[in-house]
Amino acid sequence: MSKAETFRLLQYFGRQMGLYSQVVVAIALVICLSMATLGYWVNAYIGEVEVESAADADAVYMNIILEPLLRGVERHGTVPPEVEAQLDLLLDRYAQDSDIEAAAIWWQDGTVAYSTDKRLMGRRMSSAQLDAAFAGRVVAEMMQNLTDHGSRRQARMGQPLLEVYVPLRAAETGAVTAVGEFYRNAAELQAQMQRVAARIWGVVGLTTALMLVLLLLTATRARRIVRAQQDELHRRLTISQQLARQNADLRQAAETAKLDAIKANEDLLNRIGADLHDGPLQLLGLIVLRLSGLSPGQAEDAAAAREREKTAELAARTMQELRHLAYGLSIPELEGLTVPEALSLAISRHESQTGTAVARQWGDLPEQLSDPAKTCLYRIVQESLNNAFRHAGGKGQRVRAAMRDGEVELTIGDAGPGLPPESRQGDKGDNGQPGLGLPGLARRLQTLGGRLEVASQPGQGTTVTARLPVEAEARLLHIGG
Numbered sequence: 414m415s416k417a418e419t420f421r422l423l424q425y426f427g428r429q430m431g432l433y434s435q436v437v438v439a440i441a442l443v444i445c446l447s448m449a450t451l452g453y454w455v456n457a458y459i460g461e462v463e464v465e466s467a468a469d470a471d472a473v474y475m476n477i478i479l480e481p482l483l484r485g486v487e488r489h490g491t492v493p494p495e496v497e498a499q500l501d502l503l504l505d506r507y508a509q510d511s512d513i514e515a516a517a518i519w520w521q522d523g524t525v526a527y528s529t530d531k532r533l534m535g536r537r538m539s540s541a542q543l544d545a546a547f548a549g550r551v552v553a554e555m556m557q558n559l560t561d562h563g564s565r566r567q568a569r570m571g572q573p574l575l576e577v578y579v580p581l582r583a584a585e586t587g588a589v590t591a592v593g594e595f596y597r598n599a600a601e602l603q604a605q606m607q608r609v610a611a612r613i614w615g616v617v618g619l620t621t622a623l624m625l626v627l628l629l630l631t632a633t634r635a636r637r638i639v640r641a642q643q644d645e646l647h648r649r650l651t652i653s654q655q656l657a658r659q660n661a662d663l664r665q666a667a668e669t670a671k672l673d674a675i676k677a678n679e680d681l682l683n684r685i686g687a688d689l690h691d692g693p694l695q696l697l698g699l700i701v702l703r704l705s706g707l708s709p710g711q712a713e714d715a716a717a718a719r720e721r722e723k724t725a726e727l728a729a730r731t732m733q734e735l736r737h738l739a740y741g742l743s744i745p746e747l748e749g750l751t752v753p754e755a756l757s758l759a760i761s762r763h764e765s766q767t768g769t770a771v772a773r774q775w776g777d778l779p780e781q782l783s784d785p786a787k788t789c790l791y792r793i794v795q796e797s798l799n800n801a802f803r804h805a806g807g808k809g810q811r812v813r814a815a816m817r818d819g820e821v822e823l824t825i826g827d828a829g830p831g832l833p834p835e836s837r838q839g840d841k842g843d844n845g846q847p848g849l850g851l852p853g854l855a856r857r858l859q860t861l862g863g864r865l866e867v868a869s870q871p872g873q874g875t876t877v878t879a880r881l882p883v884e885a886e887a888r889l890l891h892i893g894g
Contacts, residue, residue, distance in 0.1 A: 437632045444624050452617035456610045460555075463606055464575065467599075468553030472579040475593050478503060479518070480581050488520050488590060491534045492527050500527050512598035514574060518581070519592045521547055526591065546578035546592040553577045555599060575599035700728045747787050752778045752821070755787045756814055759794040769807030771798065776815025779883060786861055786881060790814075790823055793854050793865070797825035797877040800851075805829020809874060819883055820863075826876040831869045851877065 482499055486492055492500070504516050517528040523537040542552045556574050574596050581591040747755050753775045760771045782790075794812060801810050809828025814821065855865035863881035 433632065433636050437628065440628055440632075441625055444628065445621060448617050448621040448624070452614055455613055455617075459609055459613065460606050463602065463609070464553050464555060465551070467575060467597075467602055468551050468577045468579075471577050471595060471597065472551045475579045475595065476581055479593055480584060483518070483581065483591060484584075486526075489522065489524065490526070491524075492518070497527060501529075504529060512601075513595055514598055515596040517594040519543060519594065521589075521591070542576075542578045543592060543594075546580050547589055549580050549589055551577065551579055555603070573599045573603045575602060744788060744791060747784065747791060750787070751780050752782055752787065752790070752814070755791050756794055756812065756823075759791045760798070760812055763795065763798045763802070767802050767807060769802060769810060772811040774811075774813045774815075776813075778814055778816060778821065782821070782881075789854070789857050789861060789863075790821070790879065790881070793823060793858070793877065793879050794825055796851060796854055797875075800875065801825070801827035801829065804831070805874065816883070821879075821881045821883065823879040823881075824876060826874060828874045831871045831873060831875055 479500070482496055482503070483492070486496055491497070500518075504513060515529045517530075517533065518526045519538075520526050523539050523543070525533045525536050525538065528534050542554075545552045554576050556576055575598075577595045577597065579593040579595065580589040581593055582588060583590050746758060750758065756775075757773065760773055763769070764771055798810060798812075801807060805827040806829065807827075809826070811824075811826050813824045816822070851865065851867060858865050858879055858881065861881060862884075863879060866878045866880075867875070868878070869875040
């Protein structure tokens with residue numbers, strides 16, 4: 414499997430595992446790799462220490478038994494035959510006790526002065542281990558084959574060997590005069606090292622297992638805590654969403670109640686206006702008619718006649734006031750009219766009552782608005798034109814209406830001297846109709862979600878702008894339907 418395929422496979426398994434599993438596996442891998450590295454390093458270090466300890470022990474012993482035999486021997490060529498015989502006898506006896514497999518003695522010029530393999534005597538060889546030994550160091554290493562520096566190899570049937578280079582020092586000066594090379598059977602040493610390694614790896618494995626168990630317990634507890642916190646957050650989120658829905662429902666209910674109140678108020682005003690028209694106005698009309706029907710020749714004195722005339726005049730004035738009041742409360746003519754038609758009705762009545770002209774301009778307008786909205790726009794046109802007639806004499810009267818940014822924008826303006834602040838409170842207009850007051854109309858428009866702006870500067874005329882969102886009107890129409 415290529416590296417790219419291995420990487421893709423790891424990516425696939427990483428996507429399949431959750432965050433908890435990924436973190437646990439990653440930490441477990443780090444722990445295992447760290448402990449494996451530690452175990453390998455400790456084993457290697459202890460193995461080196463054991464090999465060096467064994468080599469140092471052999472070095473001391475070899476230096477004690479070999480150096481005296483080499484005293485007085487020339488340090489070149491091979492050793493004399495009598496010294497060779499002594500060395501053979503000594504090493505043969507020592508080999509039986511210490512498992513020496515082979516031995517050799519080197520002069521400083523690289524000549525093999527003595528060897529248990531007689532074929533090597535007199536040859537010159539060199540190696541890094543030999544140079545290190547002549548420098549005064551004991552060099553030892555584990556090996557599986559007996560070697561004579563590349564000249565030949567003798568199989569040892571898999572038995573390990575400890576190769577040791579021992580500096581042989583002169584007793585008088587302590588200088589290294591020769592190097593002894595020994596090959597020792599290291600099966601027991603290797604077995605001991607393996608036992609130590611097994612104990613070390615056992616401790617490392619046990620420690621790793623405990624660390625992994627601790628990791629698993631800690632991660633499991635952390636996951637429980639995280640899950641508990643997630644569940645708590647989910648619970649709070651659910652509660653928050655429920656509260657948000659309840660708030661939205663309450664806002665909707667409040668909006669609906671407000672719009673219901675507006676419609677109910679309009680219905681009440683219309684009903685009051687209709688009741689005034691059909692009840693008291695009819696009775697007052699009958700009273701006026703009966704009072705006016707008395708002829709002057711009928712028997713009554715002058716005082717009674719004057720009183721009757723005053724009563725008829727008072728009844729007529731009362732009836733006129735009630736008509737004006739009913740007119741302000743109810744506009745039954747608006748029912749079924751479109752927005753342009755309702756605005757045109759207000760303009761036509763103003764022109765008829767005042768004898769002035771009003772310029773009009775309609776843009777794209779919704780065909781239908783709710784009755785409260787049409788009534789409100791009608792009253793705004795009515796009140797604004799009343800103010801224009803009163804303060805500007807009807808000069809430059811104009812009404813424009815169009816849709817802009819999702820709102821009905823209604824603009825009423827004049828070219829008069831400007832609107833005095835006190836006249837914005839609204840009272841009885843010059844055309845005889847009751848003024849409703851722009852602040853009251855602004856509040857009425859605000860309940861429908863709209864807003865009213867009045868711009869008036871001395872000598873520059875007055876402009877009244879009303880904006881009514883169509884979205885709020887759609888809700889009101891839905892309620893009315």
